[in-house]
Amino acid sequence: xxxxxxxxxxxxxxxxxxxxxxxxxxxxxxxxxxxxxxxxxxxxxxxxxxxxxxxxxxxxxxxxxxxxxxxxxxxxxxxxxxxxxxxxxxxxxxxxxxxxxxxxxxxxxxxxxxxxxxxxxxxxxxxxxxxxxxxxxxxxxxxxxxxxxxxxxxxxxxxxxxxxxxxxxxxxxxxxxxxxxxxxxxxxxxxxxxxxxxxxxxxxxxxxxxxxxxxxxxxxxxxxxxxxxxxxxxxxxxxxxxxxxxxxxxxxxxxxxxxxxxxxxxxxxxxxxxxxxxxxxxxxxxxxxxxxxxxxxxxxxxxxxxxxxxxxxxxxxxxxxxxxxxxxxxxxxxxxxxxxxxxxxxxxxxxxxxxxxxxxxx
Amino acid sequence: xxxxxxxxxxxxxxxxxxxxxxxxxxxxxxxxxxxxxxxxxxxxxxxxxxxxxxxxxxxxxxxxxxxxxxxxxxxxxxxxxxxxxxxxxxxxxxxxxxxxxxxxxxxxxxxxxxxxxxxxxxxxxxxxxxxxxxxxxxxxxxxxxxxxxxxxxxxxxxxxxxxxxxxxxxxxxxxxxxxxxxxxxxxxxxxxxxxxxxxxxxxxxxxxxxxxxxxxxxxxxxxxxxxxxxxxxxxxxxxxxxxxxxxxxxxxxxxxxxxxxxxxxxxxxxxxxxxxxxxxxxxxxxxxxxxxxxxxxxxxxxxxxxxxxxxxxxxxxxxxxxxxxxxxxxxxxxxxxxxxxxxxxxxxxxxxxxxxxxxxxx
Numbered sequence: 001x002x003x004x005x006x007x008x009x010x011x012x013x014x015x016x017x018x019x020x021x022x023x024x025x026x027x028x029x030x031x032x033x034x035x036x037x038x039x040x041x042x043x044x045x046x047x048x049x050x051x052x053x054x055x056x057x058x059x060x061x062x063x064x065x066x067x068x069x070x071x072x073x074x075x076x077x078x079x080x081x082x083x084x085x086x087x088x089x090x091x092x093x094x095x096x097x098x099x100x101x102x103x104x105x106x107x108x109x110x111x112x113x114x115x116x117x118x119x120x121x122x123x124x125x126x127x128x129x130x131x132x133x134x135x136x137x138x139x140x141x142x143x144x145x146x147x148x149x150x151x152x153x154x155x156x157x158x159x160x161x162x163x164x165x166x167x168x169x170x171x172x173x174x175x176x177x178x179x180x181x182x183x184x185x186x187x188x189x190x191x192x193x194x195x196x197x198x199x200x201x202x203x204x205x206x207x208x209x210x211x212x213x214x215x216x217x218x219x220x221x222x223x224x225x226x227x228x229x230x231x232x233x234x235x236x237x238x239x240x241x242x243x244x245x246x247x248x249x250x251x252x253x254x255x256x257x258x259x260x261x262x263x264x265x266x267x268x269x270x271x272x273x274x275x276x277x278x279x280x281x282x283x284x285x286x287x288x289x290x291x292x293x294x295x296x297x298x299x300x301x302x303x304x305x306x307x308x309x310x311x312x313x314x315x316x317x318x319x320x321x322x323x324x325x326x327x328x329x330x331x332x333x334x335x336x337x338x339x340x341x342x343x344x345x346x347x348x349x350x351x352x353x354x355x356x357x358x359x360x361x362x
Numbered sequence: 363x364x365x366x367x368x369x370x371x372x373x374x375x376x377x378x379x380x381x382x383x384x385x386x387x388x389x390x391x392x393x394x395x396x397x398x399x400x401x402x403x404x405x406x407x408x409x410x411x412x413x414x415x416x417x418x419x420x421x422x423x424x425x426x427x428x429x430x431x432x433x434x435x436x437x438x439x440x441x442x443x444x445x446x447x448x449x450x451x452x453x454x455x456x457x458x459x460x461x462x463x464x465x466x467x468x469x470x471x472x473x474x475x476x477x478x479x480x481x482x483x484x485x486x487x488x489x490x491x492x493x494x495x496x497x498x499x500x501x502x503x504x505x506x507x508x509x510x511x512x513x514x515x516x517x518x519x520x521x522x523x524x525x526x527x528x529x530x531x532x533x534x535x536x537x538x539x540x541x542x543x544x545x546x547x548x549x550x551x552x553x554x555x556x557x558x559x560x561x562x563x564x565x566x567x568x569x570x571x572x573x574x575x576x577x578x579x580x581x582x583x584x585x586x587x588x589x590x591x592x593x594x595x596x597x598x599x600x601x602x603x604x605x606x607x608x609x610x611x612x613x614x615x616x617x618x619x620x621x622x623x624x625x626x627x628x629x630x631x632x633x634x635x636x637x638x639x640x641x642x643x644x645x646x647x648x649x650x651x652x653x654x655x656x657x658x659x660x661x662x663x664x665x666x667x668x669x670x671x672x673x674x675x676x677x678x679x680x681x682x683x684x685x686x687x688x689x690x691x692x693x694x695x696x697x698x699x700x701x702x703x704x705x706x707x708x709x710x711x712x713x714x715x716x717x718x719x720x721x722x723x724x
Contacts, residue, residue: 015427016393016428016431017393018393018395018402019427019428025397027394028393028394030390030392031390031391031392033380034389040380042378065377065378065380066378066381116390120483123481
């Protein structure tokens with residue numbers, strides 16, 4: 001509608017989201033702002049070929065907005081792979097709210113975020129993540145039907161399902177690597193006894209495994225020792241335990257050039273995110289003869305429970321799809337062995353194959 | 363859904379859209395990408411308090427993505443003010459497609475842009491702009507109902523309505539400044555004879571004004587000389603003509619510290635965008651005793667025709683609202699005089715008053 005116009009844009013020293021090293025073919029990146037509450041959110045939609053982009057909303061006191069963008073872009077792409085590999089008809093997305101959850105989190109702020117989600121009309125489905133609880137999702141859900149994992153619609157805390165998936169993944173790795181159908185007598189070193197880790201040791205104990213546990217929270221460790229006869233060790237040495245299986249359920253980047261040579265287990269299978277410090281660490285594990293269950297494959301039970309929750313707490317489908325994590329891992333292990341490649345590379349490839357078979361865009 | 367996670371975002375040397383100097387409380391900034399066509403578009407939604415954000419889509423071969431973002435942010439905010447002042451129930455937005463219209467414009471690219479617009483579900487209404495024609499909007503409109511000014515829904519070329527608004531604005535300025543109801547015998551120097559400029563001189567000639575015209579396109583000048591008995595002058599001297607009214611309808615930034623002292627007309631009223639080189643030039647015109655019709659107030663006929671087109675080429679409402687541009691200008695002139703302030707400052711203020719009276723958000 002401008003009939004005669006001058007091109008007056010002047011240069012600013014600001015690159016755009018398109019220029020970000022983690023841009024990597026994102027379909028849509030939304031910077032959302034609401035002046036009254038001061039909401040600043042970045043919603044990254046990486047890929048919707050398989051369905052609407054699903055991924056949690058993280059609230060974090062980022063050092064700068066650029067850090068928030070980096071986080072959103074990396075996590076969003078990660079969700080594309082995780083959802084594809086979990087067999088969900090969902091794409092990958094992620095939201096970050098730039099705010100301190102301990103001081104800035106108000107109902108008005110969460111509602112304003114809900115409006116931003118709603119403005120995307122279902123292309124992005126949000127859920128809880130670091131700094132955002134299921135109760136917060138209820139507040140977000142006042143403004144949008146595209147909030148998953150609310151107390152009204154979800155199965156509540158997703159960690160029991162994450163733990164179930166990890167347990168199934170451990171069994172699949174055990175069958176594949178140790179040719180055992182029964183965990184009885186196997187030693188498992190579990191690093192981290194948060195909601196997921198503790199649920200995992202409960203499964204393992206019931207199945208007859210021997211436990212070595214570690215956590216900076218000594219109360220959890222004491223509970224594990226009393227309830228399950230577990231032995232304890234300091235968290236920093238959990239990977240060195242002479243166990244059959246090392247199960248990291250705490251911080252990421254625990255598998256690196258320092259720790260891998262110290263691992264005595266034949267299997268690494270746990271719930272932690274981003275376990276490999278670098279891509280090379282997958283190859284390092286393979287050369288060391290350690291079978292690694294790719295983190296985003298084995299810990300998908302949480303997103304499965306959030307995505308497939310039926311009405312009235314029905315979890316049949318969720319359990320089915322979570323148990324199937326074991327089959328997915330077996331396929332990954334087989335192809336990795338057949339082609340002498342690291343398991344996490346094969347996992348990426350399986351996800352990419354599913355994406356490539358989908359229609360080009362929606 | 364990440365139960366235990368490490369915060370691994372590393373710093374990159376990239377500021378975000380939130381940090382851009384032209385961010386100025388935008389509600390939403392969308393970076394859209396489509397891998398097959400290579401579409402890169404930025405859709406900036408500045409303010410939706412008055413209604414969905416409306417503003418054209420510009421296709422331009424930007425030197426860098428940051429230039430495109432700067433352009434989108436500045437134009438989007440401009441549309442908030444323009445639509446508010448024109449009395450439209452529309453907010454302000456703008457889209458840019460980063461591509462060369464002469465070599466990159468394909469139907470697939472335009473369709474992919476249409477999908478991006480459609481993904482915003484009507485929060486942004488697109489239309490033609492520099493590099494994008496009404497025919498292009500038809501292609502965009504295959505993917506979204508939120509494309510205005512298509513051949514199916516619109517009144518076609520908006521420039522006749524822009525010209526009508528400019529003519530009404532000239533008459534309002536003439537009545538206010540020269541106390542004349544009839545343009546007969548007044549001398550108007552029209553700079554730029556594009557679609558709008560030529561339609562303006564047709565109105566002026568019919569009303570009895572004497573014309574001095576200028577354009578780099580000599581054919582247009584010759585037509586004006588033959589058809590309307592206009593005199594001609596080189597475009598760079600159009601502002602120096604000893605006319606009653608100077609009517610810039612070409613490039614922007616024509617009113618600056620060099621040209622203003624050379625202007626002999628008592629009124630500046632024309633269709634060009636961004637006529638003032640700097641904010642101070644408004645005050646400079648006021649001190650020189652020259653009545654300036656703020657560009658975005660007087661050239662709103664185009665967006666009015668695009669926004670309010672009725673079915674089957676009905677333009678009654680469009681004409682009514684376009685003619686009302688004269689009344690709006692009169693209000694601006696009166697308040698500016700009463701308060702000894704530049705007219706464009708008063709125009710901004712009137713727009714802001716309308717925005718402030720609207721509900722906080724939609």
